[in-house]
Amino acid sequence: MDAGGAGTVRPGGRTAAVRAAxxxxxxxxxxxxxxxxxxxxxxxxxxxxGKTTVYRRWGNAPRLVADLLVDMAQQSLPRTETGSLLGDLRANARLVQRTLSDPRQGRLFKALIAAAVCDEQAADALHRFYRVRVEEWASCVRQAVERGEVPEGTDSHEVVRAVSAPLYYRLLTSGDPLDEAAADRAAHAVAVAARTGAYVSEPDLP
Incomplete structure (x- = not known):
């Protein structure tokens, strides 16, 4: 992913150490x-x-946010494979739940979403971050199609987005508990809906 000109990182070098700090x-x-x-x-x-180093490399707050999101995408945990759609979706939901309920990470994601509302560059970076995460987990739905758990034509990206949507709703709007039970309910509801064909892409109409 492109950080918007944040510079090349040499693993283990001073550039990497400065960027990490x-x-x-x-x-x-x-x-x-x-x-x-x-x-x-x-x-x-x-x-x-040095202040000069930060200004020269990032230039402004939105570019810094963009690079932070690139780093977060690179550091994100790989998806879990359980052998069933429900198991995989539950693992995804619990990962999202743990992240958003973490005192630091939950506030960080609120701030990143607020930044995306205020700035187009931050919004583009946030969209890229979620595209990376959704695509990684979408493979579990494609595997479920291959196993015959869900119908052909199921939109894998929509399934993954539907799992995390109620958790973000709790984080940003309702204030309801963001606990493991909420994560499991979200995963179960989406798995049931996917099996019934609720996420099968409609063919283009003439």
Whole structure:
């Protein structure tokens, strides 16, 4: 994924160490204070690197957010394979639930979503982040089609998005408990719907 000109990283080198420190500092500020408080000078001070380095490499807060999302996509845990659609969807839902209910990560995702609302560059980066995550987990639905668990033509991306949607709803709007039971209900509901053909793509009408 393209970070929007954030620079080349040499694994294990000084460039990688600076990037890691800056992204960690940016994530902390986002989680603690929100996107509106993300100032590059403050990020540099917290990361212990020169302000000039941060401004030269990232330029502005939206580009820094974009690079943070690239890093988060790269660091995300690989999908779980359980051998059944319900098992895979439950694993996905529980991973989302654990992430969003984590004190730091939940606030961070709220800030990232707020940034996407306010800035087009941040929005593009957030969309790319979720495309990567959805595509990785979509393979579990395609495998379910091959096993005959769900009908041919099932839209794998829609299935994965439907699992996490109620969890994000709880995070952002309802304030209902974001617990493992909620994750399991979401996975079960989507698995049942997928088996009935609810996510089969409709053919294009003439």
């Amino acid at each position: 800056v992204l960690r500092a940016a994530g902390d500020i986002l989680a603690e204070q929100g996107f509106g408080a993300l100032d590059l000078a403050d990020v540099a001070a917290r990361a212990g690197v």
